[in-house]
Amino acid sequence: MALTMSDVDRFEAARPRLEAIAYRLLGSASEAEDAVQETFLRWQAADVARIEVPEAWLTKALTNLCLTMLTSARARRETYVGRWLPEPLLAGDPMLGPADTAEQRDSVSYAVLVLLERLSPGERAVYVLREAFGYPHREIAEILDISQAASQQILHRARKHVADGRARTEIDEAAARRIVEEFLAAAVSGRTEPLVRLLTEDAVSVGDGGGKVPARAKAFEGARAVATFLRGLFKPSPAKRAHVGGVPEIYAATANGGPAIVAVVDGRVVGITCLDVTTEGIVAIRSQVNPDKLVRATGRWAAEDHGDALHTL
Template structure:
């Protein structure tokens, strides 16, 4: 049935929250957009005038679409070429609390991949959006007691794997400045000093761009890889279509390095920072996952690059 302007406005007012939930559940900005669009189509097919609490109805529809998507996504990721990583292009939605900001961090999104679909849904709705267990139970068609048990189990799984330091734009730039200075020095030792002993580096090329299937592990191995990565070569320039400019920014609340060639984002690397040093580099170089990042990058004010001709 045709929607009234009030019905459309009501949905659009909910869109940022729905996108934020979907992104945290799916770890993919493009899949989140698709889930929200499908929710809109179902809103259009329903009779909004008979829906008593539109926000609850929309959240339930979206969450269940995402749960179905997660189930099929797990099967697809079993055959994914190399490491699978989130897009690194957050739909933040509400970000007023530490929990909301943390729930969209790259490190936590990776940890959420270890949870079952129900665990992930309960954790996101409760931890990031502060939904009461009574409402979560109604959304997922489970008991309130089950929602509480699932949440405590999921929270423990996530807490066991995370140690994160929040950084602002200024701190992010300083951290990246230090890293780039070390990475372009041609020496391994300055890089090792910036890393934790158990540092890792993971890349997602999706079979489209070369990326090591197994993570680099340990400060020395990661430092050697990063030193080589920032050594210019014709082969690297040919691979990305030119000589990249490198910018410092934040992505998913973490310091991030963005490599850009002729306005096209060719890589986003998020740095997981702990009190002991940089614990992880997670690089998204799969071009299929960077289209939306490129569009957003073109519309943003990103200042001058820190490095030209990086590769």
């Protein structure tokens, strides 16, 4: 049945919310866009006039699509080259979704997106719908075809899996920039001690190159090992420039609500390093350098003014 302009407008009004849900569920902006587009095709094929609550129908259709995609994604990630990390989103990207509450901001932080990989698809759906979007258990139960009691139990279990016992700090853009500037100053100093002082004793560093860009599959663990690795990573070299096709310019930015380092070559984002900051120090450094996961960030970067680079490699 052909959609009316009103039907199309209703879907487009829901698109930002659907994309934000899909991104949290999948950890990938490109896959989130695919899921929302498939939801539109299902909306187009439905008898829209008979749908009493379109927003609920769309949310259920999208969520179940994402659950199917998550199940197949788990199989794909078993053959993924290196460590799989979520796709980071730069500040201002509408796919980040609502950020009015601490729970909403936390649910899309890079650290939590990584932790969500521990969850089963069902646990992830309940967690995202409840924590990030405030759906009551009654509606979650209807979306997932489970009981309210089951939804509550799943949420309790998911929260335990996601919690890692660390107290993270709320960081605004100014604070994020100061953290990145301090981190970069230590990283380019040529010494490990300034970096060690910024890191927790059990700090880790890991990267995702997707087999397309060199990235160590096994994480560096411990403050001194991480500091030694970072000292070399931020040292300029012809080899680094050859890998990315130019001289990377390094900027301070915010990604997924936290401090991030963005490497740019000729306007193209070639790397985003997210710093996981706790009250004890920097506990994790996660670098996304897979070019497939930086396409959206490059588009966002081109639309903003970022001032002068802090450093070049």
